[in-house]
Amino acid sequence: MSGFPQWPDHEAVLIRTGARSGLPVVIAMHSSVLGPFAGGCRIWRYPRWQDGLEDALRLSAAMTAKFAAAGLARGGGKSVVAMPEGYELTPAAKRAILLDVGDAIESLDGRYATGPDVGTSPQDMVVIGEQTSHVFCKPAEEGGSGDSSPATAEGSVAALSAIGAWLDGGDSPRLDGLRVAVVGLGSVGARIAALLSEAGAELVLSDIDAAKKAVADRLGARWCEDPHEALTADVDVVVPAALGGVLTEEIVPELRCRAIAGPANNQLAVPQVADALHERGIAWVPDYIASAGGVIHAITVELDKRTEEEALLRVRGIEDTVAGLLQSADDRGVALAVVAEEMVRARLGAR
Numbered sequence: 001m002s003g004f005p006q007w008p009d010h011e012a013v014l015i016r017t018g019a020r021s022g023l024p025v026v027i028a029m030h031s032s033v034l035g036p037f038a039g040g041c042r043i044w045r046y047p048r049w050q051d052g053l054e055d056a057l058r059l060s061a062a063m064t065a066k067f068a069a070a071g072l073a074r075g076g077g078k079s080v081v082a083m084p085e086g087y088e089l090t091p092a093a094k095r096a097i098l099l100d101v102g103d104a105i106e107s108l109d110g111r112y113a114t115g116p117d118v119g120t121s122p123q124d125m126v127v128i129g130e131q132t133s134h135v136f137c138k139p140a141e142e143g144g145s146g147d148s149s150p151a152t153a154e155g156s157v158a159a160l161s162a163i164g165a166w167l168d169g170g171d172s173p174r175l176d177g178l179r180v181a182v183v184g185l186g187s188v189g190a191r192i193a194a195l196l197s198e199a200g201a202e203l204v205l206s207d208i209d210a211a212k213k214a215v216a217d218r219l220g221a222r223w224c225e226d227p228h229e230a231l232t233a234d235v236d237v238v239v240p241a242a243l244g245g246v247l248t249e250e251i252v253p254e255l256r257c258r259a260i261a262g263p264a265n266n267q268l269a270v271p272q273v274a275d276a277l278h279e280r281g282i283a284w285v286p287d288y289i290a291s292a293g294g295v296i297h298a299i300t301v302e303l304d305k306r307t308e309e310e311a312l313l314r315v316r317g318i319e320d321t322v323a324g325l326l327q328s329a330d331d332r333g334v335a336l337a338v339v340a341e342e343m344v345r346a347r348l349g350a351r
């Protein structure tokens, strides 16, 4: 997030050597203004362990923004285990790391809870859960909320409904007839495409994996072999649902959509792209808003112990959030990212 303070304003950082793995376990705790810390556990290879620390600091700050924007009473946290390059992650080594993470979390006495991130799965949360109860996103058969992709997709579609209304100049959420390009048809992207198709949207779909053409065929959608063609297609909205960094300074002049909203993390290659999109009249919904459905659902059900219905209502609340942001961005003639950042700061009581 441009301008959002990320360093050195963390409340606390725990760094300890895992008793079993011997690897550094980092837990970065950014801001507990809204509630206890939560955020995924990343197990990744880094050139230096300090790069893992830096990742934890950056990602925990982003989680604070995500929770604040979602109206969840949680603070941004993140755990990272930095493996050296070339480290052989055998099943035994993975288990040792996960137990070390569980110990580190337990030592914090409920101040921080974790879920899956890059390099960890819902099943891994069960292993962490052997050492601590402060864990979410366990598989359904283990008493957890299961795969987060459906709720993430719901949240992105809620954002798209708000965009549909905004494009119509009205208040009624609309997906019927909306022309949408979905780039990336993995667990989340394929679900978004299915939900949009059901709601009557007109779809352009793409993925680097040619086998995903089957999704387009099944939904009767237009298939683009080249993801760049889908990104720059003449549609109302583009949905980035693959990897980050897809919105570059080079691609902005080529875009033909009116809005962009999707689940992919870290969509902007550089922060200035948000301004470039605004100058081209393209509304960009920050990924920390459009991708929040999964974590909202998991935390609501597993940590807050609320019902599925309540969780779904909270996820669908993304629609109202985006509608409000689109309206105030228009009223003030500024980028939606600016209004979103101000909303986050206001909720955190920051200047």
Ligand SMILES: NC(=O)c1ccc[n+]([C@@H]2O[C@H](COP(=O)([O-])OP(=O)(O)OC[C@H]3O[C@@H](n4cnc5c(N)ncnc54)[C@H](O)[C@@H]3O)[C@@H](O)[C@H]2O)c1
Pocket: 148, 149, 150, 152, 183, 184, 185, 186, 187, 188, 189, 206, 207, 208, 209, 212, 227, 241, 242, 243, 244, 263, 264, 265, 291, 292, 294
């Ligand atoms: N799964 C969740 O609940 C969740 C939650 C929040 C954010 N996200 C983010 O959403 C995005 C998608 O997540 P997912 O779980 O569906 O991942 P996934 O790995 O299941 O799917 C990613 C898809 O993108 C495709 N892809 C990769 N590079 C591409 C490119 N350059 N162009 C087009 N397609 C490309 C892959 O072939 C794959 O089909 C990721 O950025 C992820 O971090 C996911």
